[in-house]
Amino acid sequence: MARIIVMPKLGLTMKNGKIIKWHKKENEEVKNGDKLFSIETDKLTNDVIADEDGVLLKIIEDEGKTVDCLKPVAIIGKAGEDISNLLGNAKTESPQEEKSNEKIEKPVEATAKTDEKIKISPVAKKMALENKIDYTKIKGTGPNGRIVLEDIERELENRKKIRMTPTAKVVAEELGLDAGSIDKKERIDKEDVLRLSANKAYDNLVHPVEKRIPMSTMRKVISERMTQSAFTAPTVNYTISVDMTKLNDIKEEISNDYKITYTDLIVKITSVLLLDFPLLNSTLIEDEIITRNYVNMGVAVALEEGLLVPVVKNSHIKSLKQISLEIKDLTYRAKTNQLTTDELENGTFTITNIGKFGIESFTPIINQPQSAILGINAIIDKPIVKNGQIIVLPIMNLSLTADHRTVDGAVAAMFLQELKKALENPFAKLVR
């Protein structure tokens, strides 16, 4: 029995997906477990896998189409099966398709209108294009008003007529420069020619090249969301320095057992502490502040082409080891494009660690709709005055960005103060 394959809903907030590649052709055999097609959402790309054997009888939505979730994209069945019935259903169920057809037709109409026939001989057209002459503005003098070679040559001649001082002319000739490329309304003088010469020499030296790279979906999403965040939240940045001596010792000690990172430790401690500071773990929606009795900790992962923030759900109750393993797993799958949209959603707070690059302080941008983001910096040995003595301690700065609409300065400051204490004396929080 043939059945309709739909655009899957890969996460609670996923509304539609773009088909970026069909791995099977129409009438090609499909085995359970084969890749059917790849989709791109505003968060990630994903492969849709066949869950039964059969033949791909019909591709309803082609590559490049964006399809609403649960709308038909293909029909799978036995070879030669009659699918007209299903096709009818697919049509009525998918008003999206008609809409996109309309979209395609419109620009065609528009170009047809502007594309008025201009009579121009082949050689004249070629010469016009080579010299970047807009021949649509030239009046043809050939038979039947056709634009002919002579018309283009006259246009070129007109272009060459340039006013310049005698000295400028001599200098241009000496330097072998075409003064026609100087864009100036007044008479061209010697200085203009010399400037052109200098610029040319410089251009030859540096060979400036600019490339235009279309944004990937991920870049577009990052761009949109960062812009939205920056223009939505009035933020305040806070920095505090932390003595990492004890946390360092703990890390060393645990690492004898299993590998652990500062991020793991800070995620664990911050998650626990956030329960005491619900505003930093809140979301502002219209005129309501949503607070939680749980923490879903987003951990920023840098990728070659962008960044993703997978979420450690309920990090406030997870053990350090659980958190560590989960972050390792999420990071690996983020880098290999295997995350599901659910794993990217519903974060309540974000930690981003760029300490390994030696950064000492920065001002991260909040991952909306969260209220704050904590930046972790490099741990650097610094001379500190303690009890009248200068001693060297491993110091790390924390960079907090908080949304002033929900988090006042005092609240943020208290949070950081407590976080500093918790990191400097970590046992209480770690064993929770």
Add this chain to the structure above:
Amino acid sequence: MKNLSMMEAIREAMTKKMREDPTVFIMGEDVGAFGGCFGVTAGMFDEFGAERVRDTPISEGVIIGCAVGAAATGTRPIAELMFIDFVTVGADQLVNQAAKMRYMVGGKIKLPMVVRLPLGAGTRAAAQHSQSLEAWLAHIPGLKVVYPSCPNDAYGLMLKAIEDDNPVVFLEHKILYGVRGEVDENAKPIEFGKADIKREGKDLTVAATGRMVHEALKTAEELSKDGIEIEVFDPRTLFPFDKETLFKSIEKTNKLLIVSEENKRGSFAGEISAMVAEECFDNLDAPIKRLCAVNSPVPFSPVLEDYYVPNAEDIVKAVTTMF
């Protein structure tokens, strides 16, 4: 250097080759003692005798068919038909035998034969003795088609035609038989596929064959007075065709007028036009124009026949529409 008529030039070339090579011989209707329908072979019977200047029955199939057999078995026949119009009678021998034989036996034989075909209007010879059928012949793979316009070209091309190991169709315009010109009888044979620019000019290329070359040259003098310099391109051989020289000329002038005595429909002029449109399009500054005979049988009435064939006046008119 000798001043010869085109007829004499053709005769000189054949004679030279027959003196050099005993396997070369001529056959055709009345080519022997009578000296040929138009007198091209006059005197050759006396020099070479009845064996090598052979009269044939009135059968074009026999003339061309015998030439095919003779060529296949080691001689170099030159077959003369009285008029190109009669090639239709010998068409099977020419098109299905001569043109195909070397190909079909995988090159195991050579087929060195020349078929001389007087053609063209202007002799008041009416519809069945005046046609220009070169497009038919150039259409057939396996035939080379030569069409000289002056004594020197006729001489050099005839030498080459006799030397060629493939069937060569040699077109002789009847009106041009009497046209005189300097001939270098010691010159090398003219290679096939090498066109000749008969006159240089910068404003427009006229591609013309046979008698039309002369009309074009007359036109050129006329137009030169008005400041239009036309270039006259004579392909000399229709196949192989010298595209390179034609394209080079059009690169310079950007305009092409093709003048031909053929009926316009399905003419070789159309083939030239297509080649240029396909491969030299970007160099055109005006639509290609063809000036040909009207699409009718050649009229017998002298007034109508003169109207039928393009002349210098027609060419001037055609050229002026292209500027």
